[in-house]
Amino acid sequence: MKRETFKIVTYGCEMNDYDSEVITSILKSDGYEEVFDIEDAKIVVVNGCSVRDHAEKRALGFIQSLKGKKDGKRFIIAGCLAKSLENENIFLDESFIVSTEYKKLPELLKQNNFKKFEISSEGNYSDILRNTDFTLNIPIMKGCNNFCSYCTVPYLRGEEVSFSVDDIIENIKRNINEKTGEIMLLGQNVNSYSYDSYDFVRVLERVAKEFKELRVRFLTSHPKDFSPDIVKLMAEYENLCPHLHLPVQTGSDKLLKLLHRDYTVKDYLEKVEISRKIVEDISITTDIMVGLPYEGEEDFKETLKLVMDIQFDDAFMYKFSKRKNTLAYYMDGCDKKVSSSRLKKLIDLQRSVKEKKLKELVGREVEVIVEKVSKKSKNEFYGRDRHNRSVVVNGENITIKDKVIVRIVKIKGITPYGIKKR
Ligand code: SF4
Numbered sequence: 001m002k003r004e005t006f007k008i009v010t011y012g013c014e015m016n017d018y019d020s021e022v023i024t025s026i027l028k029s030d031g032y033e034e035v036f037d038i039e040d041a042k043i044v045v046v047n048g049c050s051v052r053d054h055a056e057k058r059a060l061g062f063i064q065s066l067k068g069k070k071d072g073k074r075f076i077i078a079g080c081l082a083k084s085l086e087n088e089n090i091f092l093d094e095s096f097i098v099s100t101e102y103k104k105l106p107e108l109l110k111q112n113n114f115k116k117f118e119i120s121s122e123g124n125y126s127d128i129l130r131n132t133d134f135t136l137n138i139p140i141m142k143g144c145n146n147f148c149s150y151c152t153v154p155y156l157r158g159e160e161v162s163f164s165v166d167d168i169i170e171n172i173k174r175n176i177n178e179k180t181g182e183i184m185l186l187g188q189n190v191n192s193y194s195y196d197s198y199d200f201v202r203v204l205e206r207v208a209k210e211f212k213e214l215r216v217r218f219l220t221s222h223p224k225d226f227s228p229d230i231v232k233l234m235a236e237y238e239n240l241c242p243h244l245h246l247p248v249q250t251g252s253d254k255l256l257k258l259l260h261r262d263y264t265v266k267d268y269l270e271k272v273e274i275s276r277k278i279v280e281d282i283s284i285t286t287d288i289m290v291g292l293p294y295e296g297e298e299d300f301k302e303t304l305k306l307v308m309d310i311q312f313d314d315a316f317m318y319k320f321s322k323r324k325n326t327l328a329y330y331m332d333g334c335d336k337k338v339s340s341s342r343l344k345k346l347i348d349l350q351r352s353v354k355e356k357k358l359k360e361l362v363g364r365e366v367e368v369i370v371e372k373v374s375k376k377s378k379n380e381f382y383g384r385d386r387h388n389r390s391v392v393v394n395g396e397n398i399t400i401k402d403k404v405i406v407r408i409v410k411i412k413g414i415t416p417y418g419i420k421k422r
Contacts, residue, residue, distance in 0.1 A: 003033040004109075007041035011059045012049025014186050014219060015157075016079045018137040020047045021130040023078060023102050030106035038066070043074050043109070048081030050156055053321035056081060067095075076105065080156040084324070124163050126171035134181045134371050134401075136214075140168050140203060144188040146222065148249075149260045149327035150289070150320060153188055160188070162195040165203055172211065181369050181401050182215035182241075183207060190218050191225035201229045208237040215369065217241050217388070223248065224262040226271055231278040242279045243388040246272070247287035251306030252299035255292050260327075265306060272310055283387035285314040290346055291339025292320045293331035300342050307349055313357055313387065315350045319343055354414055358389075361408045361416055368393055368418070370402045395420025 006027055010020045023045055024034060035041050044066060048059030059081050066073060077085060077098045085098050092098065097108050102125065124139050143158040144151075172183060185207065187193060193200040200218075208216050216239055221230075223246055234242045246268075250256060253264050275282050288303060307315070319340070320333040333339060366385040370393060374380035381393045383404075392415055393406050406418035 003031055004043060005033045005035045005041050006043040006045060007035055007038045008045040008047060009038070009062065010047045010079075011055055011062075011081075012047070012051070012079060014135075014137050014184060015139065016047050016049055018139060018186065019079050019102070020045075021132055021137070022125040022128050023047065023076075023105065025128050025130045026102050026105055032106075032109075041073065043076065045076040045078055046081065047079040048077065050080045050084035051152060051323070052318065053323065054318075056084065074109075076109075078102070080153075083156045084152070124167070124171070126163070126167050126174075130175050132175055132177065133179055134369075136172065136175055136180045136183050137186055138168060138171050138175075138183055139163065139186045140190065140200075141187040141193050145192075146189060146262075147260060147327075149258060150292075150323065152323040152326055155325040157188065160192065162187075162193045164195050165198050165206060168203065169206070169210065172207070176211075176214075179401070180214060181371065182217060183211060185216070185218040187218075188220065189222040189225060191221050191227065191230075201227060201233065204230060204240065205233055205237070208233065208240045212237075212239055215239050215241050215386070217243060219245055221246050223268050223271060228271065228274045228278060231275045231282060234279050234282065241386045241388065242281065243283040243285070243386070244275060245285045245287075248306065248310075249287060249289050250292060250295075250299065251288075251303035252295070253302075255295060255299055258294060259292070265302070268306075269309065281387070283313040283389070284310065285316075285388075286310075286312050287316045287318075288346060288350075289318060289320050290342040291334040291336075293328060293333055295320075295334055295342075300345075304346065304349055307346070307353060311353055311357065312350060313389070314354055317343060317346050317350060351414070355411070358411045358414060358416055361389075362411060363408065365405050365407050365421060366391065366416075366418070368404055368406045370398055370400055370404060372400070390415060392417045393420055394418070 008020045008024055010016050028034060046059055046063055049055040075096045082098045082100050141160060141162040143160040144154045145160045147154050190200050193203055226246060234240045248268055249259060249261060251265055272284055322329045368383040368385050368391045370381045370383040372382040374382060379394055379396055381398050383391055383393055385391055391406060405421045407421050408416045408418040410417050
């Protein structure tokens with residue numbers, strides 16, 4: 001009998017990637033066949049993000065475009081998009097399952113009557129064997145208790161729950177394969193991890209110690225809970241990458257208060273300064289929002305000043321959007337034109353900071369793990385260095401997962417190019 005085909009389309013963060021790996025594994029174990037081309041799929045799984053309005057609209061627009069083709073496809077909506085659509089009908093009909101209970105999917109798919117909502121509090125699915133790529137995503141916790149006034153995550157992902165260290169280690173061991181090059185520990189706020197006597201510093205140390213042959217990274221840190229002890233570990237363990245993603249959101253104390261972030265610009269600057277004293281060249285990246293409610297010109301200037309003061313290695317920058325259930329839903333953001341113009345100014349400034357920092361790399365040697373062969377040439381490869389910078393490597397006798405020392409020879413756009421030295 002011909003097997004029913006499926007295709008997963010993922011929008012969102014590393015947690016969505018993780019969920020997609022879990023769903024793929026569950027469906028394949030039940031005999032479904034994964035296909036590359038969406039046209040060949042009978043079932044389309046849209047694993048979407050609802051954290052930002054833009055991401056949600058993109059995912060919903062994609063589903064509507066497929067529905068318009070009327071070719072009898074069935075749909076599964078997963079991830080926090082599923083949670084966000086709970087009890088909403090919008091355009092959903094009997095061709096949809098909206099679910100975060102992934103283990104139930106095979107059973108639900110066998111029933112003829114779709115239009116099902118199966119929203120659970122989400123397990124961590126650590127017992128599922130996934131076919132993972134270079135980066136092994138490992139959730140160490142789920143949910144969030146912070147209720148930042150603009151953020152819908154606590155409503156979508158629920159209360160914060162940390163998973164046991166044994167469970168985390170087992171999840172890693174079960175899913176390491178020949179492609180694994182790095183472990184990415186995931187949580188909405190990894191710094192508030194707490195299970196028995198373990199805090200995040202101890203979990204990180206245990207993972208770094210136990211999996212010495214793999215690079216270890218983590219996402220995301222909250223500035224209020226972030227401890228420089230984490231950076232001390234980076235100095236101690238070679239495989240613990242010196243990269244810190246520390247979302248600041250805005251450079252205005254007035255707005256930080258409004259956002260319920262529980263730190264000031266001064267606190268943030270101090271934590272970055274201490275971190276740089278411990279690991280001088282640590283890479284610091286961030287998230288910044290513009291067009292926030294009550295954001296005046298002075299507040300925006302403070303954000304630009306912070307970008308200059310910190311000299312971020314990279315930043316994810318975006319416009320504020322209202323999200324259901326949140327406190328900020330009841331506040332108006334800035335005028336659209338003002339928000340767009342501020343975002344452009346911010347992006348331009350951060351790009352110039354990034355370019356300047358990248359130029360300082362020219363002539364220096366960095367350690368790169370090779371992840372892909374370039375389509376342009378058999379001697380050109382793509383990888384990342386320990387600071388999470390993408391690097392194009394030229395050289396011979398290189399294979400995927402090789403750890404190579406590369407001399408950076410030029411920066412093209414915002415990409416460093418280097419030559420393999422050894
Ligand atoms: S810390 Fe704030 S921004 Fe981050 S997930 Fe929790 S509520 Fe959202």
